[in-house]
Amino acid sequence: MRGTRSELPLHPIDQMPIIKADCLRYAIAFRGLLSPDTIFNLVNIVPNFLIASSVVVHSYAAVLFEKILFMTIPDQPSLTPLVTKAKISTPDLLIQRCLEALSRPTSCENVYLMRALLRICCCLEERCLPCMNDLVIVLATRLTQIIKNPSKPQFNHFLFECLCLCVRLTCSTDPAFITQFENTLFMIFQEILQQDITEFFPYVFQLLAVMLEQYPLGPNARELFAQKRKVAGLEPLPQYQQLSNQPMLNPAYAALLPRLLVPALWETQGAVMSLARLMQAYLLHNVEAVVSTNKVEAILGVYQRLLNSKTNDVYAFSIITAFLLAFPRANLQPFLKQIFICIFQRLQSAKTEKFMRCLTTFLAQFVLIFGANELVQIVDGVQNRIFSRVLEKVLIPHAELAISSPVAHSNAGDGQQGANGASGTYSSLSSTCFSRLAREDYLTVAAGLSILVTQADALCAPMANGMTTSYHADAFVPFVQSILAGLLAGPARCGAIAADAAALSATVENANSASSPPIFTDERFTDVAGESASFVLIFGRCKLPTLSPGVFDPRIYFAKCLENLAQRFPGTISQELQTGLSNEAKATLEAYCAQGMVRLE
Template identity: 35%
Template structure:
């Protein structure tokens, strides 16, 4: 073992000149995998690595070596077994002076990336792709030392911080790098933990972050020239962004105008950071989940903010800046109706941007936020004036038609969502305009449905047509094509829930006479899938659908139709599906649908009292009470959209995925809004049943276990009814 340790030490002294990455991995892994064996030699290892770091130049070819060497020191320092090595204040001071500060400093190569490859700089700096950089490793070492040796390191870091800031004050133009290092030192020194959503949320109590912000950060942001020393501007903006949860609303309110002022900055990094910071600040919520910076706070800055964001999109290199577009979306979301004065200017620009990016979709995040912004704009404007939908249609339809005609697959799921939003806004305002009907036959094309990303938005769009234009669909003779889509969906483990959704819309809004003639075939397909490929998600879907059918028509019609397909099948459905698997229904609204449907089976369906079905009555009630009293069963493959781990077409290759637009979420109407409590509905329905069929209910209830009878009595007491 000693021989191996000696060899390891020798490698750490010389192999950096041969293979930096290989030796660096050795450094990083050694203390994690061993403890007692290496403990006698660890101080020598640390010394060797330390000496190596001091001797290694700042050339980029040594970055991997230095990064992993710094990681090695971090790993050793955080292990209790080896912390005695670092307890000497002199050693800590030398580590700070010789190792930390030199590697925290921004180098000429970093400045080149800042100027020539701003996207790469941003990815490294705020998106976390800097895992192998010197600066990131040095920051991690600072954090480790400040956590494990907080009292001892406070004075040391404090001295170096003062030195750096004093040097900057002596000549800000020449020594701006010192302040940049100081900001990174404070950020690493103070940070204890956080999240991507909230930034840093846990900090050292010894570091006065708001005071540092007031004395060192805000003055940088207040400098008149927003293009002066852009690296330092970016560092200052990042400080506000990272510590937004710590600084407090008042400090952020003071920073907000300065961040907005930097949106037109020439540096892509600076204006991207400014937009990103504004967006993240606008997402902040207080303890009551209310938005911290609502329209009343943001309103006075709205003109400068919106104009600044759109102006930034015209700057070189930022025509498709995702941070800026996300900030536009967030600003509209916060302002809501207060954004209306800007829509007249914003919407033509958004439409033009969409026209341009559709020619070559290359920035998926930017494109997503662009569609989010458009969907949000429609929502805001049409809530105030529903007739404004025609203006959106006039502006967007030519672009959407071009996307569909040119088969721009990346945008098609978004276009279908947007068309659904526009069509849903029109609900109740009259017939569907002709341009929609011109698109309708294309929406039924099998080729569109072969792309997985199209399925969910297309189902929603077709359902909107059914809801508002079923008579015209009937006149066009397109029901068979829609039923073909239903058949395709219901056969798919991934999309069977979409088939049920489409079928419910057909039963709800399509002319009943024609749909009734197809029900036997439809039910046959449902039972065929049930027998051939029974998954938990499908079972849940079929229970919900049949419950919906009972509510829409009647339990008697359901029993008759099913038994026409095969005698005795209704009893099998009750026995093998409803009674055994009712608890697998997860969604609250679906569970309510099932509860009401089953209640109607029990109390309004004479077929349930026939000899062949009588034994199922108490068992079905038993399962219904379980549905009320037990939490939903968490079963694999039950969530919407899951395919139970089965790849349906392994040869399909890459396909564009569906991304739901947050601001284009479909409305989920409660078809049973009049029933506020399904338990009380059961109690009142049983009471009516007892009155209409005197003497039968006690016999039906007799097989119930005593505890279930007690629960049922509780429901009756709460509803104020009697069943006996």
């Protein structure tokens, strides 16, 4: 590598392009064997080659720089970049060189350059804001050009990823900047939709969702999340404290909504995922438009159609969860029974493993929103004591997988290649367990099911007390055992080490939540493939506050929930667990109780 390092800066940029290309390719192939000092030297050297006239040289330079930013410090509980934004000495010059390379006729749709630009902006975060105006103008201009003759799907994908990132980065400093993005992009979106350029529809809908989400959450969702943090003893999130500075919603969103619910549009390739994502944004950030345009029933109709599809049922649950968050409980009352009737009809017709995990996750979220007794009451209201069947056929068999193996996750950590290799406590973990989505689902589903099994009177009140409401009590111990199995499996089924890493990461992240800029953990370390077949924008994912703030280690939380239950029924609960749990489950529970300094008596 010493020869490579000396060869790169030795000659003017455009001399000896073959040697320079070989050196860059060598560094790409063996970057995992390089020392951190060598990597940092390359960070300063490689950007010079982005302005090389040779397409091969500046393409290899883009690939190498992107791969370097993808590298992590080995053996950390969370994904920690080897090259931080502070290590980039001239961020504005770096971005300008990328834009200059993209302006060359031979590289105006260079996938490697656009992908590198995406990773650079993600790494720099707020340090790229001084260049944001130039960056957005270039991206919007290029989008205007490519819609006339789309030819490179991967380039198009990365272009929309960059636009999503620009919106989120800029508006995180001041949400009022969203109006500038709307002024720049709405005309382009209108042209795409009017000319029926269907290959761009999924990207437009996801980017619209991201733009809509720069406005405040609706009043009910905002109050719910604020109350959750208050009960947990946490400070309010800064973005929800000063709403006076928030921009007024652009009426164009409300005007567009009726067209988005035309059934034919949902038949377009890739449209279901992106339209469901946009419906989620409408419900959470512009529910007034849903009500004023009388589209509540139409959205519920979409939910019902998606629920009956084995391919798209996961999107039905994302829409209906947003629906539950968007409206006050009293407004939801007329719809709740029908929501569950649709679920039970699907259960009778087609039970796939994915559907059962999604349903278990949804029930856990329902408990976190409304409470355990409310769930039992509504389900039993559909048919007397049918909640027993839900426990027997859904929750007990599928709680373990729902907790430990989420349906939705990112591939964050695929680039878990640190300098000089890695070996240690966390180095053996799979990439998926580093995913924020996997960790959040592990925590949220476990917290919701913990509340359900310990606070639903019909489930956890001992039969020995003669309580006529405890008609599901025979499922209590099996349900506890299933939850313990999920907690033991850990995030992405990577065991106790992954669970320890997730708990440590959540604790540190909470301590920094009030002061930190946007954290693109999953996004930065996800190897964005740009596959047009899926159309999913990594930077277009929904970001919501957690429904279980204050829960940093679900294993300890579950033990404390059981402790509170045992205090309600002294001697009874601990005896049931002692006689009903398997030896492995008892050992697991004892370990969690010891870890949380909990006594079950």
